Amino acid sequence: MVIAMTQLPDVAQIWTWLGDVPDPEIPVISVTDLGIVRDVTRDGDGVVVTVTPTYSGCPATAVISMDIQTALRAKGLENITIKTQLAPPWTTDWLTKSGRDKLQTYGIAPPTAAGGPQCCPQCGSKQTEKISQFGSTPCKAAWRCTSCLEPFDYFKCI
């Protein structure tokens, strides 16, 4: 179905649609869970989505912009602008509560203010140790559980 120009969906509807766009590297959370969509506005017959990058060199950033375009196009929107905004810089504080819960269930320990995982996402033990501050993607650190001995990803704070 193609929406006529006169019937642009309201901003809340667009936010809901964006909530279904998965992060390309951690598909269990959406771009809105991640907190990188900073603003959605209507501009004449178009829509402007403001996105902020997680890490400056993260290769997922370009894919995310494309995925947002594709998803909104599939809903019938045509005039879509993706605006990149650097400041204020993205922080893991913007991860939503539901995003954090989904990460934990998926096996990635969500960030905590203490700078380390609250518990092992596999067995729930609090006996964990850091292997390296750098992990499988820019946003993650490598940790291990000393109870179940499984290594796991920790979504590090920035």
Next chain:
Amino acid sequence: MDQDRALFQFLLRMGDSTLILGHRVSEWCGHGPMLEEDIAMANIALDLIGQTQLWLGLAGEVENKGRSADDLAYLRDAFDFQNLLLVERPNQDFAHTLMRQFLFDAWHKGMLTGLTDSADERVAAIAQKSLKEVSYHLERSRDLVVRLGDGTKESHQRMQDALDILWPYTGEMFAGDAVEQALTGLVPDLATLRHDWDHTIGAACALGNLAIPKDDFAHLGGKAGRHSEHLGFLLAEMQFLQRAYPGATW
């Protein structure tokens, strides 16, 4: 020097330094001494190259001649690069790579912290973004310099050798010229940066039993486009594709 011209030069210095170091560090990809270090270096290289896109992107905007970040990265020759001489030093062994990183990271973090207060909000925005990433870089390089400096006899000797060889390339980071003078209020004061840097380096070297060289002789020239022979070889590899196939895209 007028302010736009000076700002363009300053942005090239930032972007060229992150680009050249990012490329150097990426040379370790697949060759790290252990998997975690290999991954860490690839991640750090990625951060630095990401920051390069921001600095050189803004440089192109300020220059206002239609050059993109890619044009500036791939289509200039060595004498147009304004990176610090330190970052073009070859990787040598892991000790050299790590010491170079630590000496750079400590400067980089101080510089970015100062730039978050820049009167130019575009500069401040890039600095705020980069600073978060660079804090992790410094945490790692500092930790490893201390551990390997205070490690085995061999690791200690390699770290000390690296410090002795790289030391004369650090003075350039704090040597101001007409560019910095024209940008008062936009960029941090270099003497203050030096003071904080000395403190960071001194504290880590003390913990790692490393002796800081007494001679403060400094090689200069990188910021003015006078480079060592190493930069040309690096550019030949980095720029090959765009030179051989102009305009090639993914």
